[in-house]
Amino acid sequence: MASSGRYFCTLCYDNDRSSTDAVTWCIECEVFLCTDCEKHHTKSRTSKDHKTMSTKDYHKLPKFMLEISSQCRDHKKRFELYCSFHDCPCCITCITDKHKKCQDLKPLSHILKQVKSSASVQLFEKDLKNVKENLEEIIKHLFSRIDTNKRQKTKAAEQIRSMRKSIDDFLYKLEQEMLDDLESKQSQLKSKMTFLLQQVTQQANEISQLQSEFSKMTQSATELQMYFGLREIEKTTSKVEKYIDELKSGDNLKENNLEVIISYAMQSILQDVKSFGDININTSQSTLRTKSGRKNQAQNLVSTVPRIEEIKPSMLRTLKIPEDMKYMGLTACRILPDGKYLTLNSKNYNSHALLLFGNDGIFERKVITFTEYIHDACFVRNNTVAVTLGSEYQTALVDIEKNTIIQTIKLSHSCCGVASDGQILMISNAEKSTIVNLNDVSQTILEGVGITGISLFGGNIYGTVFSDNKVCCYKETGEPLWTFQHHDIDSPEGIALDKYGFVYITSRGNNNFVVVSPDGKTCKKILSEADGINYPVNIDIHRETGMMIVSSKIRETSDETDDWDYKIYQTAFVYKI
Secondary structure, eight states: OEETTEEBOHHHHHHHOOOOBOOEEETTTTEEEOHHHHHHHHHSTTTTTOOEEEHHHHHHSOHHHHTOOSBOTTTOOBOOEEETTTTEEEOHHHHHHTOTTOOOEEEHHHHHTTOTTSHHHHHHHHHHHHHHHHHHHHHHHHHHHHHHHHHHHHHHHHHHHHHHHHHHHHHHHHHHHHHHHHHHHHHHHHHHHHHHHHHHHHHHHHHHHHHHHHHHHHHHOOHHHHHHHHHHHHHHHHHHHHHHHHHHHSSTTSOOOOOOOOOHHHHHHHHHOOOSOOOOOOOOOOOOOOOOOHHHHHHHHHOOOOOGGGOOOEEEEEOBOOGGGTTSEEEEEEEOTTSOEEEEEEEETTEEEEEEEOTTSBEEEEEEEESSOOOOEEEEETTEEEEEOBTTSEEEEEETTTTEEEEEEEOSSOBOEEEEOSSEEEEEOSSOEEEEETTTOOEEEETTOOOSSEEEETTEEEEEETTTTEEEEEETTSOEEEEEEOTTOOSEEEEEEOTTOOEEEEEGGGTEEEEEOTTSSOEEEEEOGGGTOOSOOOEEEETTTTEEEEEEEEEEEOTTSOTTSEEEEEEEEEEEO
16 A cells, blocks of 8 residues: 555454555565565565565665566466567466467567666667657747747738738829829819809909990980990890800800719729738648668568569550540659649640549549740649740749739740759759759759759659660769660650669650669669550659559540541550559
8 A cells, every 4th residue: 555655564464454664575576565574575475485575765766667566467477478579478277268369479588588688778769769759859840830930920010010011002193193193283273264254253243344335324424325335235235245255156155164084993892802821831841860770670671572574564544635635745644643644735836735534534634824935744742733935934833723923933944854852942953953942942952953854752853864775873963873875765754763763764765664783783664655555754653552643645536537647646655564
């Protein structure tokens, strides 16, 4: 028994329910002993050789170890044997109960002998140290990410406020221009009407004066004066009436009203703009580096790497190219992480489409169309695919879910082959290559790495050199590791690697697909014209599933015509390797 760190003698408590402080724990009997009971325990013939420990040392043991018993819970007997098949200790009764068919039973004492001084203790100690350091690195990484996100929030808020200020300044400028225009037009109208008002007022004053003079004339003028006066009045009134008629028939008395018309674009802001923008959480691969555990190392040691002679692809399916797209050129074919297929198809020089096919090879939809010449494509991360735009010196990042270009990366050279490991983007042409860091879009040019097709594996760069009929392997720094040439490799273009590091090459010049050993010393032809391969250009491999897609021309004949009447179009075959 134990209470608040105190242990009581098991024997005393069982015999007379007394709570005597224990000083020893018998490892084999699994009981606490007081001073007196310990003396009897060490003198007894059955227990004198038992191993004991002080209650002080017992208290230091982890809680989970205190629950470990030296007796079988099912049969209440001591563990004496160890079953290697079930990896567990067992008692004598267990042998006839649960371990009848187990052959590899050993004495438990042999297994436990020198366990504390064994190499396993040091290995597990190292494992614990590595795990602890990994957790500390993760904690450090998470704190760093929290700080980074905080800075990103501050920067984003500044961008939002800056955009708001820019919009306010722009709207104020437009408003002021419109108010100035309003002031100008109102001034023009006022000036025109003021001038007209002055003229009409002058005419009215003249008529008023005539009215006053007419009254005096009727009272005091002679008949002769009256005669000539009336004629003068008639002449003046006729002149004024003519002036009034001219005003009425002309544009001077038309009503010019000031009216404001708000532009449709400005009104549409209130209707069409639903939000100031979007706050997205863009997920990328973690840059955290931790120490590998022995479990992963053990898996790597026991994995079975096939021999190059054993590699033989088995045909699964052919992509079903839609009728209206059958005779488009196929410049790239890729397998996406979810098992779907992506192809680049060219109809003419300025019409190029990114097409998506389902896992069954059936066409699903057109992702996006380019007017620039597109050369190659690769999956990057999330829903993003990189597409090289050839002589435009640009590579576009396309969101294949939203069917839109989300970013364009400009380079100092033409963009042909492209590959990515989720952290970097490698873009090549026949003269040089560029590494683009996807986190900050910084660029590193490798002047000596001039390759046609490109693939990344294990921190190395693999590429084909079309003009020299060779396959090359470089370090990520651009330092050459090996170069391979063989008569089976003619005008190579596409390149891909499986999970073991075998290099697969399209050999367009002789309609072959060739696999090269990881060390770049041997090769084997795995597909040829006999397998229906014609004009192979592209290849891609899903390393986890072992699926391989390759491009090839196919001959299509009509049921109503003979074999001489046929059409050729490009498609892609899917294999299991």
